[in-house]
Structure formats: C-alpha cells, structure tokens
Amino acid sequence: MLKYIVRRLLMLIPVLIGVSILTFSLIHLIPGDPARSMLGEKATEDQLEALRQELGLNDPYILQYGRFLSDIVRGDLGESIQSKESIATELLQKLPATVELTIFAMILAIVIGVLAGVIAAVKQYSWFDNISMTGALFGVSMPIFWLGLMMILLFSVTLNFLPPSGRLTTGMELHTITNFYLLDSILTWNWAAFKDVFIHLLMPGIALGTIPMAIIARMTRSSMLEVMKQDYIRTANAKGLKKPIIIFQHALKNASLPVLTVIGLQFGLLLGGAVLTETIFSWPGIGRYVYLAVLGRDYPVVQSTILIIALIFVLVNLITDILYKYADPRIKYE
Amino acid sequence: MSTLLELKNIKKHFPLKSEKLLSREKPVLKAVDGISLSVKSGETLGLVGESGCGKSTAGRLALRLLEPTAGQIIFKGEDITELRGEKLRKLRKDMQIIFQDPYASLNPRKTIEKTITEPMKIFGIPKEKRKKTLDRLLNVVGLSSYHKHRYPHEFSGGQRQRIGIARALALEPELVICDEPVSALDVSIQAQVINLMEDLQKEFDLTYVFIAHDLSVVHHISDRVAVMYLGSIVEVGDAHEVYQNPKHPYTQALLSAVPEANPQQEKQRIILKGDLPSPANPPEGCKFHTRCPFAEEICRVQKPALKKVSENGQIAACHFVKEVVGPEATANLS
Amino acid sequence: MESESPLLEVKNLHTHFFTKAGVVKAVDGVNFDIKPGETLGIVGESGSGKSITAMSILGLVPSPPGKIVDGEILFKGENLVHKSEKQMRKIRGKEISMVFQDPMTSLNPVFTVEKQMIETILAHESISKNQARNRALELLNLVGIPDPKNRLKNYPHEFSGGMRQRVMIAMALSCNPSVLIADEPTTALDVTIQAQILELFKKMQQEMDMAVIMITHDLGVVTEVCDRVMVMYAGKPVEYTETKKLFDHGKHPYTLGLMNSIPKITPEKIKLEAIEGFPPNLSDLPKGCSFAPRCKHAMDSCLTIDPNFKEVEDDHFVRCLLYEETEKAVTP
Amino acid sequence: MQEDYRKDVRLLSLQPNPTPNPNTVEITKPIKKPRGLWLDAFLRIVKSKTSLIGLCIILILFITALLAPFIATHDPTTQLITNRYQPPSGEHLLGTDELGRDIFSRIVYGTRISIQIGVIAVGISMIIGVTLGAVAGYFGRWIDQIIMRIIDVMMAFPSILLAIALVAVLGPNLRNAMIAVGIVGIPQFARIVRSAVLSVKETEFVEAARSIGGKHGRILMSHVLPNSLAPIIVQTTLGIGTAILDAAGLSFLGLGAQPPTPEWGAMLSDGRNALQIAPWVITFPGLAIFFVVLGFNLFGDGLRDALDPRLKE
Amino acid sequence: EDSGNDTTDDDGETTDSGDDNGVEETGEKKTLVFGRGADSIQLDPSKVTDGESIYVTNQIYDTLVRYEEESTDVKPALATEWEPSDDGTVWTFTLRDDVKFHDGTDFTAEDVVFNFERWATSAEYIYYGYMFGASEDDLGGIIEKVEAIGDYEVQFTLSEPNAPFLQTLAMPPFGIASPTAVEEHGEDYFKNPVGTGPFVFEEWIPDDTITVTKNEDYFGEVAKVDEVVFRVIPDNGARFLELQSGTIDLMMGLNPQDIQIAEGEENLQIIRRPSMNVAYMAFNTDKEGPMSDKLVRQAINLAIDKDELITLYEGIGKAAKNPIPPSLWGYNDDVEDYGYDVEEAKALLAEAGYADGFEITLNTFSNPRPYMPQPKVTAQAIQEMLKAVNINVEIVESDWDTHLSVTENGEHDMAFLGWTGDNGDPDNFMYVLLDKDNAKVGSAGNIAFYKSDEVHDLLKAAQVEMDQDKRTELYLDAQELIHEDAPWFPIAHTTPPLAAKSGVVDYVPHPTGSEPFNLLDIQE
C-alpha cells in the first residue's frame, strides 16, 4: 500500500511539471506587462524597465522558468509582484476560504445527492424518481453564475435574509486560527460567529454544490440500479436479509465505488473552478485570487497557485483512489 | 499426411504489473510455457484443458495474433515466427480462426454481407467474385441469401456462429483454429454446428485445431487430442487411444470427472483435490504435482519430459509412465 | 419413502413477464412435487424457464415486469404465492435456500465471507455473533474448505471459483433449510471442479435429510445426482419422471433429440443427430405444441393442438400428442 | 443401452415430416423489417418522453435560429437609449436592456450564437479528443503514455482557469472563447474514447478483423471507432450543453462575445448592474441558457439510454 | 453604536457571547465600515498608485502640506509655513514641533530628509519619480537635495523651477513615514505602516479588511469615529446590497443604476465626489488611415450625440469638451464643443474621401473606472451612432492590463481612456496626456500619439512659469489648438458617487479621490 502511494506520488511529478510548463507558457504568452500592471498607467518607462530588471522579466524564458522551478522545489512559492506578499502567506489565507466553501458545498452535494440517488433507484419510476432526476437534470443545466444572481435577487434583495457576500459580517468578532471560519468559531466556542459563518456559506455553497449534487444523484441512481441487478443482490434476497440491509449495506457499498470517483473529481474541480461563484459572492478564495492574478499579470502568483491547485487536484484524486481501495477489496495496490 | 503446422517449444509470457517499485525482475504470467505440437494436413487436432490453461493463447500464437515470447512456428514448412507487415498479412489467407463467443465475435455495426466479404475485400478479390462467394458461403453454412443485409443482433447464437464460420472460410484457408466454437451454444444447437463443421471439413479439405473444454465434444470431432495443463502439454495422442487408455494422471482424472448421461455406466472416479494453480506462479517440477494423487518427491523437483508411451505415437509427460521406444518415437516431438 | 407427503408442491405455475415487446410466458404451467431427501433435476435449454421456476418458488421474480399469474406453490401445505414480502423473507434462506449458477458474481465482493455468512445466520436465528461465527466455521469445514478459520476473513475474490461455490453452498445450508434449490451450480466450473462439487452435493444429501432441486442443462449432471427429472421446453414441462426411466425409456421427441445430440465418448463415432431450428420466442409462441416446428415427428395436428401434460405410464408424465390415445385416433 | 433409445427414435420416425435442406436454418420468426441500428436508437429516443422534450427544445432552438428575423420583434442591436430598462410589456415582450434594446429579440438572435458555440467548441474537442483518445487507446504503449500524461496535465489544470488563460492569450472574443472552451473539453473526449476503444479493441470481432489481415487504419476506422460511437455521440450532445455553459461563463467574465453580439452570457453579465432596477435583464437570458442546455442534456441522456448496448434485445 | 443592523445578529450576540471579548464595549465603539472594490496593494503610499492603497494611507500618514477640504489648494499640515526663493528653486519649510509618529518617536526635520532620500534611491517609488521627473540615471529628478537646516526646518533645492511643486507635496504618496519603523520592518514595512496621521494602522486581512483606529494624539482634528474598517466587496452590486442591509456604512464604486435606488431609500444618501477627471476616446493619430486625418476626427466628434451618451452616466457625468475638468483653473470655457451634426459629419468625411465610411476598431476595457462607469455600454452606444455616418466600429474589449498595454503600444485605432488628476494642476492633465513628449510607443500617456509642436511649446512654457495667471493663458491657448486638431473625442467629467447611510455626516469627498476620515461622524 505504502509502495503504491509512493509510486503514485512519483507519477505526479511529470504531471505537475507539465502543469508548470503549461502555466508558465500561457501566462507569458498573455499580452501585457506585469511591471505596467503593478506600477499603473502613471509609471514612466524608466521605472518600468527598472522593475522588469528587478523582477528578472528580461531574462530568457528558460532561465525564468528554471528559477521558478528551483524555487518551487525548495518549497519557495515566491512573492506576489502586485502585493509583495509571500504567496505562501496569501494562500494560507485564501485556500482555507475556498476549501471551506468547497467542503461545505460537497457535503451538501453528497448528502442530498446520494440520498436522492438511492431513493430514486430503489423506487425506480416513482414520482420521487421522476422529480429528483428531473431536478438533477435542471441542476446540471443551470448556469451557476445565474443561479447565484437569482438567489441573491431573491434571498438578499427581495427577502433580505441572507447576506449577499463575504464570509463573515463585518464587526463580528472571530479569532482566526486555521482560517477555516467554521472550525475557528468552534475552536473558540463562538456560537454567534458560527451562525454567521454558516449563514454566509449557504448561498455560495448551494450555488457551488448544485452541479456536483446533480451529478452525484444521477450517478448514485444509475450505479445503484446497476448494482441492484447484480447476482449478489439476488443472493442477499435469497438469504432472506431485510430490505434496508440489502439497500444500504450490500447495494450502496458497491454502488458507491463509481460515485466515489465522481466525488473526488468534482471536489478537485470545485477547488480550482470556483472563479464564478467566488466572483458573484465576493468570496475571498483562491479561484478569484488566480483570476485576478491572471488579469494583473502577476506571474509568480499564477504559476505557484495553479501548481498548488493542480497538486491538490491530483492529491484528492489519489486519496479517492486510496479510499476506493478501502471500499473495494478487489483492487490490489502493491 | 504432411505436417501443416508445427509449434516448437513455444512460449507466451504476459507481463504482470510490477509489484516492486524498481525491480529488474518483471513478474510474468506464463500462459503458454513451452509447448510443441504438430498438426497434419487434413486432420482435426483437439486441444483440451481446464479454463485458463492456455488453450486460446496457444491458438492465437499459432496464428501469430499474439507475439510468442519464445519458440518457433512453422507453417507449411516455412518459419513464420518472424514474419511481419505485408508478409504476415498474406499468411492470414491460409489460416483462420473461429471464436467462442458468437455475440462478441461479430461487429454489431456491420451487416452480415460486410462481415463475410471483408476478408475478400482486404485481399483484393474483385467485387463480382465476392458476391458469388458470399452466396455460396451463406448456402453452405445454412443461411439464406436474404439474410445478408441484416445485422448480427437479428440472429440467434447458433446462426451467428455460422456467420463466423462463413467469414473464416471466405478466403479458403487451409487451417482453421476453432476456439471453443460450440461452448456458448445450447446442446441442441451445438450438435447442428458440430455437424456443419464436420461437413465443411470434408467439403473444403480443412485442417482443424479444435479447442474445447468439453471432453466429449473433442472426442467426437478430433482425430488426435492434446491435453494441456497450466501452459504445458501433458499428453498427446490418437483421440480414441487417449480416451480409452489415458496415460497421464491428469488426463485420467479429467476423463473420469465427466458426468456421463448414462445412468448405467458406473465409473471409477478420480476426484482431484484443490484448484488449478495460478499460471503467474506455477508449481516447480511437474506442474500437476500439487493435485496429482500419485505425486512423489521427484515430481516436486523435476519437470517430466514428454515421452512416447504407446506404439501408436501417444506421448505423455509423467515420471511414472513407462516410455515405449519405437520407430515413431520422435515423430511428434522433433 | 413412497408414502411420504410432498414437502414442496408446485401446481400449474404460470409466471409471465409483461414487457413492452409483449407477454413473455417464461413459466407456463409447471407441475411437480418433491419429498424430503429427494433430488429433482430440472433440465432444458437456455431460456426454457428453469431459473424463473426457481425464482417463483422463492418469490424473487423481478416485479414488475414479472408476475405469477396462476398456480400454487405449496410449501409444507402453505401457499407461498399469497405470502407477503415480509413473510417470504422469513422463509428465504431459512426454509428454502438457493445456490446460484455463477459463484464469481453471486457473492458480494466488498464484504468478507465471514460477514456474509454470519448475517445470513443472524437474519434468521437469534443467537450471538460468536455462535454464528462458530456455525460458519463448522459449515466451511463441512463443505471442505481447508483452514476455515483464516479463510473466514477473506474476501470472495480471494477464493477460486470452486471454493466460492462451496461457500455459497455453506451459506445456503447455514439455517438447515428443508429445500435447497441449486440453479446450475456447476455450469461455470471446470470439469474437475464440477466433479468435486457434485461429490459435495451427494455427501450433503446423505448427511442431511434435505430436498434438493437441481437445475441444469447437462444431462450428465442429472444422471449423477438426481432421483427424478423434469425436462422443460419453452416454459413448459415436457417430460417428468424418475431419472432412470427417462434415460431408459425417454418418450418426448425433445428429450430424445437432446440425448442424441450430445456427443458420447464411445469407441465408434456416430454422427450427431441435431435438433434443427431454434427455441421459440417466448413472447410469441407458435400455436399448438411449442416444439412442433422443430420436431421430426410433428403431425399436422401438432401445429394446432397444444398437448396436455399426461401421465402416460406409471409416474411418467409426457406432453406430446404422439402419446395421447385420443389424438392418435383423430389423426389418420 | 444407448441402442435402446435410438431404436425408439427410429420407431417414432416412421412418419417423419418432409424436411427441406436440413442445413438451412430459417429465422424462426421473420423480423418485420430489418431496421438499422440507428433507426432503432432513434425510435427508442422518440419513445422516451424526456428525450423527446429534449429533442423538441433543440428543434425549437434550431428553428428559432433559422427564422430569427421573422420571430424577433425588433432589431437585436438597435438602441434607444431613452428607452432603456423598460420592463416587459406588449411592445417589448421581455423588456429592454441598458441600451434600450429589445431583450426578446436579442435572445432570439442569441440562439444563432449558442448553436455556433456549441457546434464549433464541441467540434474542436471532439476532433482532437477523439483522435487522441483513439490513438492512445488503440496503439497503447508509449503513445498511450505520452498522450495520457498530456491529458492528465490538462485535467489537473483547473478548467475554467485554463479557459481564462487561453482567452487571455488569444484575445477576448467569441471565436477565441469557442476555441478555449473547445480545448478545455478535449480531455473528456479523449478519456471517454480511449476507454471505449480499449474495451472494443479487446473484443473478438476486432481480433477477427486482425485475423483476416486487416491493417491498423482499417481496423481502427471500420471496427473500433464505429463501435465506440455511442459514447462519442452522447458526449457530443452533452458536451454542447457544457460548452454553451462554459462560453456563457467566459462571456460573463467579459472574456467572450464582444458587444453588441447578443450572446446570452454577455447579456447576463451586462445586465448585472441593473440587478435591482431591472431584474428582467438578467432573468431571461439566464433562462434561455438554462433551457437550451437542459434540452441538450435531456436529449443526450436519452441518447445514452438509447445507445446503451445493454438495453438492446 | 451601529444599531439598526441585522436584528437576529444582535440577539445572538447579546445572549450567547455577552461575557467574552466585550461585545458590549464595541457597541459603544463607533466603527465606520467602508466598502470598496479591491484591496490595497501596499500600505506604503510612496510605492503604489492604486486608489485603494492611497485611501488607507491617507488616514495613516500626513504630508508636509495638505489639500483644502474641497479643493486642491494647500493648507499647512506637518509644515506650518513655507517659502520659495525668488527663482522658485529653493523651498524652505517650517515644521510642527509637537508631532509624534504612531510608534511614539518624535517627528523632526531629519525624518523628512530621510523620507525624501529614501524615495530617491529606487525606481520603485513611482509617484516620486513621476512627479519629479526621475530617470534611470538620476533617481532624484528635479530635487537636487533635501536638507534639515534645523530641528524643525527643512530645505529643498530644485534643479529647475517647478510650478506645481507645492501642490505635488500635498499628494498622499508623499506621506512621511517613521524612519524607525521603516528600518525595523525593512521589506515588510508596507504591511506595518507607521505615520503621523489621524488613524493608526491596526490589522490587515488581505482581500478582506483593513482596520485603522483613532489616533487620540493627532495634532489636527482628532477623529470622531473610533475605528474605520475598509472592507473589500469586489462586486459593485453586492457592495450596494451590503449597504442596504446595513453591514457597511459607506461605499464607493456604485453602479450608476443603483443611484436612483439609493436616492429612493430613506436611510441612504448619495454623496458625489467633486469632479477632477476626464474620460475620452483617443484617436490614434499615428496610425495610417482615417485616424490620421483631422477631418475624420472632427467628423467623429460631430457624429456622436454626446448628450445622449451622457445619459448612460445616469446623472453622474457632465459632457466634456476639454482635456481638463471645469473645476480646474485654466479651464477654457470659450471652446465651443463640436455639437451633434450628422450632416456636417458626413460632409467632412466626404471631404476627407471617406464618403462611404470605413471600418475601425474601438478598444475598451471591461471593468468600470471612476470616470467611465459603463465602458462597454458607452462603446456600444458610440458604435451605433457612428453607423449613421457609415463608420463600422468593431469593439474590442479587454481587461485593464491588456488595454493599457495595447494602447501604450499604439495598437488601437480608437480607444477609451481617462485620467484622474493627482495634484490639481492642469499640467497633470495636459502635459501627461497630450504632449508629444509622452507619445512614445511603449509607454505612452498620450495614446492619441498627438504630436503638435505648438502645443508642446505652450505646455513646456507653462511648466517653468511660476505665475499662475500667465500659466492660465498658456493652457487656454493649448486647449484651443487641441480642440481644433481633435486628437480626442472628450466624453465626460464625472462626479463619482459614493453611497452612505444617512447617519454618516460631515463626509466631504475630495476631488483627488481620497480624504482623511477624521472629520466625518456617524449619527443615529
């Protein structure tokens, strides 16, 4: 098992190198100048040149890339051109915001999605099946940025009972430890903040969770249907086991295998793909951070952050695979 | 009778996924582990053995559909082991294969006509001739020519098997490898196909290598029989002789295990203990020793060679069978 | 033995599938009974309704589309057809248990053998987990699995096909059922392993006074283990008698055709006599006798009259016009 | 003993039926008319209510695009600044936008853009993805390794950021947004096709094709790919929906269609400022996106079922 | 206290966390939450140019002189008096002697020297270089030396007279930092700012909030609120929603569409910042083709209905005819705008040989700027209007950085851009935006690449002239010439709106874009 993990980790290296090359080439191909971007329209050519020199932007690309790579290898994510802040520090702030939102969204998606999928499969062709699967189709067809706006329109503008943006009401005292606000509020036993954070998570969480929820529900249903046809379910029935045991133990455990993969994939996708949601709900997360960095030609930020996102993505998938192993004893990892 | 096909000490080792991180020694699955066989023009050679013992692999090797790991294949006196590209394709004209699964062996997206005429098209036979041959083939395998525009899914298993046979015969091959052509069929249909194949053999002067695990079918159709166990041949000989007077303990056990549809006949059964060992990790010495009721120390350490065990050229590989020295001693081995 | 009343009695069973393509008459008038300690073989081609007959007994016919439309299944005098799902669950695995064809897929791959065996026992008997485990151990021993203590902890994929089938059998036996239905238990296995399993069946039968229904398409298997045989064709029984009688004096043309089409290991080679044509489509059966279109002896009346299942000799039932005196008189 | 029952047979065969050529097999029940596989699938789709709805939405989309000038009540780009932010009314069915343009007419013309996006973007993903996937799956070994590592890299790169970066590189306009969305969709296709090819490659009919001397190209094109078509078609249909969504997302960020193109995502983005005073400006384009994507999803879903080989009798 | 908030929150706090971290006390505390669109980049004002950074540093730092509350006239701040030499090259400032930095150290003349010398060491100090003409070889620019001639007296020696010098010193970038803190924090000084201003830096959570608290010892007017929180809410609409729901008190960057809503709501008010900016569409006069033809440029000026265009500003913009805003001295009100005359425009085009019109691109940017709240919409309106004279406009919208780089490199035909004045001097508009010195491809402020020698001479003369009346004359003339050559289509001068709760009083926004918050107050 350990060997398997080590081997998989080694296999990540070429992928991450590929990602870094792709990022590096793309960001350098984008027209625009980080120096200008940082100094603004008022800087003189001399100042720009000096800054470019200082940032090493005039060096050959190979050299710049090599420098980036060697820094990364040494664990140095670099410094933002724009803010001069160490990227690692900034990520410690923003990553938790995105991860918290993603986890929240995924929990919503998994709980509702799996439950709906199982019930729909067990009661195939029932009204619940029809409604939930139609709902799931609606979910995957929904432009989430639009859904977000509509929710804001309804819940914030019209009804005024959910905050339209941010993670926490200004003025709400919260001592941050991990920057996962929900966790922090629990750790500091701050119930008011917990409630506030939770309320702030609701709308973006739903917006972000809609698509995975729909996908998980559909996947669970079809996987359950498939499994329910299997011989071993027939065996379980022939043994006279009770129905809930058959459904929630025998069937669901097998059916969860493909769902698990989907969950892993979606989780990874959400982490890097929350740009739109974060934009609409003014969520100070990593998606928006890179997006702004792309617009601001903040090369180091884009390079390092995308690499980190990619790393998380592949790690999440690795973890999914390992979980798979626990769920499915047939798969052997040597 | 001249020798049409000869396999000399042929081996096929499939690589397995490496267990160790960086080990030199790649684990392999020894599907076929050094078999030698000769097939004479016009005869039917039966190849029997338990599931996974390497029958199909041997058949595919003979056709060069798989690359042998070691050994030599001689067809019509020519060494075809190293043939490649165009030459190999030319060879296909003379040797064909019929598959076990009548469902998987026909392209579901092609009409019967296309499936049967494809080989002729590949070998540049003019359209007119193709048409004529098609009609004739359909007739001999017992299908009507109005069937030709239909798709495989419109046929039953037995009919599909006939289509597969027609395709194999389209190029008028000399050798046909039949890989369990009747195993998937119901008994009543099985007889139809066996009869058809016997008729065709006469009509087209075919040589068959008939692979099956059903001993009675093999007995029925074969002139000679070869018995395989775990990638090796344990006994070869005239069909009657082998069935009447099996020399190798495995052949004996195999024959005794066949439940016969005849309540009168009380048989002395040899029940083998245990299961077929894995070809990835075959036993040392005689591969059969783990299940052999007569195994002794020598069987565990020394691999028995095939030797002539009767006057009529029956050969077997067992330490405890007496060798008969005669004029034909090496005829089947060389 | 003769006087014993039947343990399980199937009367005029009709199980149909209501599909979009039409009604599939998978089981269409099956009659048989079985006494304790007796082994009944059911043989027939693929799709002739053998499995559905078994599933009907256990109330496991997938519904919809399947439905038992007529007939009775009397088990110890009670009609199972009218039992509720809940009541049936008490019977399944406890009174009547089943072994399926494919040992590779019939065990749940994600649970250990231990869990699967124990849960069966616990589902029907109120004993402790430990007792259940001990019972499981005993059973594995009984079916001849070496080192059962350690094997209990294994997952199904760590067993070979033959071993899995043994586990399946052990599981089926775990509550001492009075009827064991084995649906082609050896079809997926190699001959040498099949021999082992058949041996095991014989042993079980001797040790437990259990009625066994052995479904197979291999007449050889029937010969080995069955006391009585029912031959099915297109959802209907065509012949039903003692095994020995069937082999000695088979009567139905289909039975005979079946016997003739199997190659025998005999010194002289006899050309096989194949039954021409193909089994009919169950949702669109031909009029008259279902076998008539393939029958060498079919008469004109066969194409219009569906024969009855009649006892033509003592304890020998056949469904064929050739044996119906009245019909013979009608046909010129 | 065997002799015995054979005797029986002879006895019975006193009155044999005249059988025609014993070798000729008739199909027991003649099939009404030999239907092609595709016709079969089509009939199945039409039978399913949901996929029929999907098909209808798609048809409506195409008809609207085709007849846009006749359906639209106004010119989609004509402005009347003094008439901006008019709520829906008889004159302007869905109201007017920030420049006083008729939203209904813009949505109607927007169908053309959506079709363009769907077809071109998915075309790009499909052609490249199918080629990569098929080559990787069929030839295997190092070719597979290389292609799949590239695909891995693309997968690991957060897709929306990849699209954003690509548009930033190429310059923000509709064409480039379509290219970016197309490129982002490649891995999906490649993986689906690869796994389909891998399983088809192992089938006996492919082996049969090899055994009759078929060349790689021929086997790939006439045996392997046609049998991997079902997932490709399904992915294409579903992909169109996704592509429309993705492109709308890019336009929403200002990286897609350029004004005054009536692209729905761009309309949404432009209408955002008026969320409070004129909610209809964002409501309707959003609904339009939603319905069209829903249409493709419904249809794709139906296709998936219809083309599922396991469902075939 | 800020009551009237979300009531549920208040309940929650009082019941659940009454005992810890003193919510009751914060209830007493007056906090102003200021909503804005982006975070500050650095809190060292000398290194940044973005308004978001300046907004905060303006609270923390003081400059030698400050602008008057509503104009760019200067008043004493850290310096109480100043005296230029007759030739305008030597300036002597007398400093306050009662000022302490937030870190407790005393403020002296040496500290001023320290700051100026620091700024003259590197090109990073953007505004310094830009305002004082630093170059790569001479980082000091026109400031030759800065000396402390007493504990509280400092003297500047310039290499040439500089008319706007004093006004320039009032710019927030020249806030005086504590040398002790600068040395202590080194690289990290930008996140640990220490000045003398009315507020003390407290905390910075990137992309979220920056908190500053009242400086009780401020030498000027001590702040009325205890604390100001600058909160980032990127989306304009969302920010306004937050204001509506009461979680912020004051915001900038309002969607024009939301103005009427705010005006309709009782507890909200709109506050307009006096205008000191210009939005324009520049014609790339350098490019071959129609744009190089004056007649075409004039025709375009005639073909656009500016009044209608201005309605898109939803009441926050006034039509522009000159490069400088009317609030600035030197504004030439005698220039008569081209007016809207399609026929005349067509005639001019015909004269120029473009009777059949032509195709052209218009580069614009995606994010709203203070001088142009709806660039995309404005572009579309112009596109539609120019259709009438057969000019087919293709709009190219890019993000801000790309837009800057495209326009600097002269890749555009026509492009939107704008300018916000830094120091209230016309030079800061005219020279930067329209002098041929600044028409260098690659770093152009003059993106029309307008190269008029006459204008150049006038602007250069105005730079070294110290007499404001004479300078006014020069600028008036230059505006005439520019109007005639029409390198731009001037669009608007805006009064960027802010929205606040009605309780926010005495808030006077400054034309330069930021102001200290020590005067404003929150009432119930």
Ligand SMILES: Nc1ncnc2c1ncn2[C@@H]1O[C@H](COP(=O)(O)OP(=O)(O)OP(=O)(O)O)[C@@H](O)[C@H]1O
């Ligand atoms: N392509 C392959 N890669 C790896 N292993 C293979 C491959 N093909 C066959 N094997 C293995 O080689 C062994 C022999 O397989 P083969 O198919 O020749 O057996 P067989 O005798 O034909 O069995 P069956 O009766 O089940 O068809 C098996 O253990 C099988 O798993």
Ligand SMILES: Nc1ncnc2c1ncn2[C@@H]1O[C@H](COP(=O)(O)OP(=O)(O)OP(=O)(O)O)[C@@H](O)[C@H]1O
């Ligand atoms: N769910 C179902 N829907 C429709 N028809 C069905 C269904 N299940 C079974 N059938 C049909 O019922 C008939 C009898 O099936 P059954 O499984 O009993 O055959 P069998 O005799 O066991 O065959 P085999 O030897 O292949 O196992 C078949 O023709 C089959 O097509």
Ligand SMILES: [Mg+2]
């Ligand atoms: Mg095989």
Ligand SMILES: [Mg+2]
């Ligand atoms: Mg069955």
